[in-house]
Structures are given as C-alpha cells and as structure tokens.
Amino acid sequence: MALxxxxxREIFEKFAGSDGLLTPHELKNAIKSLAGAGNLSNNDLDKIVVECFQGMDMDGDQKITLDEFITDMTKPARTKKLEETFKQWDKDGSxxxxxxxxxxxxxxxxxxxxADEICDQINDDQITxxxxMALCN
Known part of the structure; x- marks a missing residue:
C-alpha cells in the first residue's frame, strides 16, 4: 500500500536529522519504529535498510530528501518492484x-x-x- x-511528510519529519535529510542510520531508526522490526536480526535489518536506501536515494548522495522519500513511498508497489528488478539486472550499474x-x-x-522472443522486441542494445517498464506492461 502506498502512503x-x-x-x-509526517514520517520523514519525525526521523530526518536537523539538516532535513535522512541518512541510512535515520532510515534504520524509522524502519525499526514503524515496522516493529524487533524480530529481525541486525544483519537482516541492515540489508533492508541498504535496499530501501538505494531505492530512495535517486541522486546517490547518501542522503534522502523529502522529495525523494515522497516519490518512493507514494509509488504503486508494482512500479517499485519493476524498478528494483531493473536495478538488480543492471549488473554493471550503467x-x-x-x-x-x-x-x-x-x-x-x-x-x-x-528469452530470444522477448529480446527480439527490443530495438537496440540499451534498454532503459x-x-x-513498457515491455513489462
């Protein structure tokens, strides 16, 4: 369910630092507080934080702005999943x-x-x- x-805004403001940005540590605190992550090991929670953070930090500056947070958290689940899949498959990070x-x-x-049939639908060797997303819809 999207927020x-x-x-x-309410969640972000509660957990963001004094600089108005979310760091990985602050995101971890938010997840622990909101998701009741008490039954997760610290390792599992760290993995979740890394995955969430990478998905939200669109400019790669290791801080999440309010706009980045809202953009990510208001997306429908299917769109998020497809974006995560794309990033996972993009082995070289290009x-x-x-x-x-x-x-x-x-x-x-x-x-x-x-696989060949699907790839034949692609016009070039650089699938954005x-x-x-269009191919999967």
Whole structure:
C-alpha cells in the first residue's frame, strides 16, 4: 500500500536529522519504529535498510530528501518492484540493460527460445528503465 504525501511528510519529519535529510542510520531508526522490526536480526535489518536506501536515494548522495522519500513511498508497489528488478539486472550499474543482461535474467526463469522472443522486441542494445517498464506492461 502506498502512503499519501501527508503521511510521508509526517514520517520523514519525525526521523530526518536537523539538516532535513535522512541518512541510512535515520532510515534504520524509522524502519525499526514503524515496522516493529524487533524480530529481525541486525544483519537482516541492515540489508533492508541498504535496499530501501538505494531505492530512495535517486541522486546517490547518501542522503534522502523529502522529495525523494515522497516519490518512493507514494509509488504503486508494482512500479517499485519493476524498478528494483531493473536495478538488480543492471549488473554493471550503467542505468540500462544490455541485451545480454536482459536475456541472462529472463533465462533464470524461462527457456532460451522465450528469452530470444522477448529480446527480439527490443530495438537496440540499451534498454532503459522506461523501455523495460513498457515491455513489462
């Protein structure tokens, strides 16, 4: 379930530092407080924080702004999942999937023929996130 902008603002303001930004440590405190993460090991919680933080920190500056937080937290779950999948498959972190990266990822769950059929729908060797989203819809 996505949050409203008002809910996001309230949560963000409660946990952000005096600089008005969220650090990984502050995000961890927010998750612990809001999700009741008491049954998670510190390692598991750290993994969740890293994944969440990477998804929210759009400019890579290791701090989350209110706008980044709202953008991420108000997205529908399917869109988030597709973006996470894209990032996972983008092995070299280039911001696009090569035909080889896409085919390798597809072949983890499908046969080579199906992977070829899907890859044949791609016009070039640089699949952007937007192209990936369109392909998955």
């Amino acid at each position: 409203t902008k008002a809910q996001c 911001g696009y999937l090569s035909r080889a990266e896409l085919k390798a990822a597809i072949m983890e769950t499908m046969d080579g023929e199906t 996130l937007d192209e990936f």
